[in-house]
Amino acid sequence: MNNIKTIVSKNSLDVAEAIDYVSSPSHGAIDTFIGTVRNNHQGKEVTGITYDAHKILAEKAFQEICVEAQGFWPETQYYVAHYQGELEVGGMSIIIAVGSPHRAESFDACRYVIEEIKKRSPIWKKEHYIDEKSDWLPGHSLIAEAEASQSCCGHCGGEASGS
Amino acid sequence: MSTLVLPIKFFGMFRKFGKQVEVEIPSGSSVLEIKSMIIQKLGAENKDLVDSSVLANTTDILPDAYIFNEVQNLSILPPVCGG
Numbered sequence: 001m002n003n004i005k006t007i008v009s010k011n012s013l014d015v016a017e018a019i020d021y022v023s024s025p026s027h028g029a030i031d032t033f034i035g036t037v038r039n040n041h042q043g044k045e046v047t048g049i050t051y052d053a054h055k056i057l058a059e060k061a062f063q064e065i066c067v068e069a070q071g072f073w074p075e076t077q078y079y080v081a082h083y084q085g086e087l088e089v090g091g092m093s094i095i096i097a098v099g100s101p102h103r104a105e106s107f108d109a110c111r112y113v114i115e116e117i118k119k120r121s122p123i124w125k126k127e128h129y130i131d132e133k134s135d136w137l138p139g140h141s142l143i144a145e146a147e148a149s150q151s152c153c154g155h156c157g158g159e160a161s162g163s
Numbered sequence: 164m165s166t167l168v169l170p171i172k173f174f175g176m177f178r179k180f181g182k183q184v185e186v187e188i189p190s191g192s193s194v195l196e197i198k199s200m201i202i203q204k205l206g207a208e209n210k211d212l213v214d215s216s217v218l219a220n221t222t223d224i225l226p227d228a229y230i231f232n233e234v235q236n237l238s239i240l241p242p243v244c245g246g
Contacts, residue, residue: 057238
C-alpha cells in the first residue's frame, strides 16, 4: 500500500471519491486540481475534446509521478483520475487530490503531479470546433522517457528483452 | 534469418491512419529500424511525427536501441498533451 490510486476511465470522474481516498486523521490538508474543457483555444471556439489514452501506460506514468512526489514530499497521499473519451465544454478531464499533514506540501505536490502528467503521460487531446472541424493538439515527445526506460536493450536476455 | 510480423496500434494523431499497422521485419531489428518502416508505410511527409514518437509494448516505453527477437504487441505514441 503506497497511498496512491491512479485511474484512466471512460466513466465520469468523481471528486468525492478523490477526496475520500486522500483523507486521513493525520492529514490537515487536501489540495485538489480539476481540469475542465475550456470553450476556446487560440482564438477558436471549442465545443468539446476527445481524450485518447494508452490506459496501462498512462496509469503506470501516474504511479511513477506520484511515487516521485512522495519522495519530495513524504507523508503525502495521492488520487489521480483521467477521463478517456469525449467531453463537452465544462466536462472534467482530470482530478488530482493530494492529502498531507500540512498545506504547503499538498499545494506543491499537486502542482508537481499535474505538470509532470502533461509532459509524460500517454494521453492525447482532439479538440472539436464550432465549425465541426477537429484537430489533434501538439504535445511533448516521450523520447526522453524512452531513453530512460528500464527496458533492457533486448540483446542481453534481461526480463524485458524481446528474446 | 526469420521474420517477425509486428502489429503496431495507433494513438492520438496516428488515428487518422486507422487502428493499427503491421510491419514485417527481420528478427533482430531495432526500434529505430521499425520506425523507419513505419515512415515508409505512412509516407515521408509523416517523418517528423514518427521521429518525435516512441514505441511501446504492453508494459513499457522502449528505447531506440531495443531489439526484437519475438512478436510483441506494440503501440506508437505521438507527443502527449494530457490533463
